[in-house]
Amino acid sequence: MPSGNPSKKKCHALLPTAGTGSRLGGELPKQFQQLAGKPMLCYAIEAFSNTPQVESIWIGVSPGFIDNPILQTIANGAKEIQFLPTGGPTRQETVRNTLAAMLNAGIAEDDWILVHDAARPGITPALIEKLINTVQTSNAGGILAVPLADTLKQADLDSVIAGNIPHSERTIPREHLWQAQTPQMFGLKRLHDALESAIRLEADVTDEASAIELAGAKPLLIEGAARNFKVTHPADWDLMQLLLSSATR
Ligand SMILES: Nc1ccn([C@@H]2O[C@H](COP(=O)(O)OP(=O)(O)OP(=O)(O)O)[C@@H](O)[C@H]2O)c(=O)n1
Numbered sequence: 001m002p003s004g005n006p007s008k009k010k011c012h013a014l015l016p017t018a019g020t021g022s023r024l025g026g027e028l029p030k031q032f033q034q035l036a037g038k039p040m041l042c043y044a045i046e047a048f049s050n051t052p053q054v055e056s057i058w059i060g061v062s063p064g065f066i067d068n069p070i071l072q073t074i075a076n077g078a079k080e081i082q083f084l085p086t087g088g089p090t091r092q093e094t095v096r097n098t099l100a101a102m103l104n105a106g107i108a109e110d111d112w113i114l115v116h117d118a119a120r121p122g123i124t125p126a127l128i129e130k131l132i133n134t135v136q137t138s139n140a141g142g143i144l145a146v147p148l149a150d151t152l153k154q155a156d157l158d159s160v161i162a163g164n165i166p167h168s169e170r171t172i173p174r175e176h177l178w179q180a181q182t183p184q185m186f187g188l189k190r191l192h193d194a195l196e197s198a199i200r201l202e203a204d205v206t207d208e209a210s211a212i213e214l215a216g217a218k219p220l221l222i223e224g225a226a227r228n229f230k231v232t233h234p235a236d237w238d239l240m241q242l243l244l245s246s247a248t249r
């Protein structure tokens with residue numbers, strides 16, 4: 001468990017931004033495509049820039065993208081932003097590489113890091129502050145998540161409700177089931193070491209909390225919001241376009 005006075009630790013945003021957006025498609029990776037008038041990445045940068053407790057924003061991009069002029073237009077005037085060529089073959093490797101660069105840059109080992117998908121442009125300063133204010137007093141680390149509202153079904157290979165398993169296992173009880181969102185907030189060195197270990201074990205961790213759980217801890221679940229969904233498929237893009245075109249931020 002990280003030591004030190006939780007209130008003295010600074011908070012920094014880490015935006016893994018090195019994906020190819022293959023499930024969405026398009027000429028550019030989705031985070032750089034125009035969404036409601038600006039590149040999708042701008043929305044997350046603005047939300048963290050407009051959150052007073054967030055000191056700096058670190059953005060891990062593919063090494064091949066680091067000199068792309070689009071990055072300078074995106075960074076224009078926002079809070080202390082660092083673009084880093086730390087993109088890796090998987091999301092968790094991008095996050096691990098960016099955390100290592102932050103340690104090398106002298107960020108304090110027990111400062112808080114909020115890892116947020118560039119693909120979740122619906123994030124707001126209010127949601128970020130809710131996470132910070134809850135986690136900072138606990139030292140445990142935590143994530144935004146939403147309680148599952150739909151009934152979950154187990155499918156078989158023919159995409160029908162699985163008949164080859166006991167009926168009691170076909171409909172998965174949804175009490176205590178949550179859908180993980182981001183930001184996910186943990187101590188810098190603690191998260192780096194947990195991800196390093198998970199990658200070495202070739203564990204399939206698709207979020208930061210999974211690596212922390214693997215290390216034996218139990219992160220807090222803090223209720224997020226439906227608007228903070230991840231833009232993955234074309235239908236998500238269309239829905240987020242509507243939301244951002246009409247919503248007040
Ligand atoms: N090697 C990777 C893969 C993903 N990401 C980032 O992780 C976030 C969530 O990942 P996802 O929505 O899956 O993005 P992509 O991997 O780009 O999408 P796809 O799986 O459709 O290719 C995105 O901001 C993406 O840029 C990353 O930094 N490095």
Ligand SMILES: C[C@](O)(CO)[C@H](O)COP(=O)(O)O
Pocket residue numbers: 091117179180181182206207208230
């Ligand atoms: C981190 C995450 O957004 C939590 O739900 C999700 O695991 C990312 O998955 P992806 O396949 O890398 O988009």
